Amino acid sequence: MLAKKLKTTCYLLLLSSSAICLSTSQASETNIEKVLRGYMSAWQEHSIKKIGSYFATNAVWYDLPSNNTTQGQSKVTKAITDAFMGYVPDMYWVKSGDVFISGNTMTYEWTYGGTFNGSWGDIEIKDKKFSIKGISTTTINKEGKIISQKDYYDMYGFQKQLGLIK
Secondary structure (H helix, E strand, O other): OHHHHHHHHHHHHHHHHHHHHHHHHHHHHHHHHHHHHHHHHHHHOOOHHHHHHOEEEEEEEEEOOOOEEEEOHHHHHHHHHHHHHOOOOOOEEEEEEEEEEEOOEEEEEEEEEEEEEEEEOOEEEEEEEEEEEEEEEEEEOOOOOEEEEEEEEOHHHHHHHOOOOO
């Protein structure tokens, strides 16, 4: 009988500890998701100043399709907004899946699209609508600023929609 009571107590203690861990985890997720919502909202507003305000001074941006890494708040802000807004004035970037969080890093699916008007190498492209999917991994510091963003997206699909690949 005593052994049965001890097992029950241990199980209750384990369940109680799990609940405490879950609550702590949920609290930090809320802060991280709040940063993501604000950051994506700045993109929807097409506000370069607001987008830049989400990056820490030591921010790093890695773009897989170009295999390019950019460092520093002002350089990252310019590079990332030029890449995604430069030739797409009506761009949209929306979260399209779940957000996965581990510590201060989040991974999330998104859809990016709009109408491309501009040059791609030597080719001039006019009024080409596109929509692609991607995944980003974003890490924030204690102040809620982005210190690292890594973007992975469908460059083949993008080029195909622009008519660059048949």
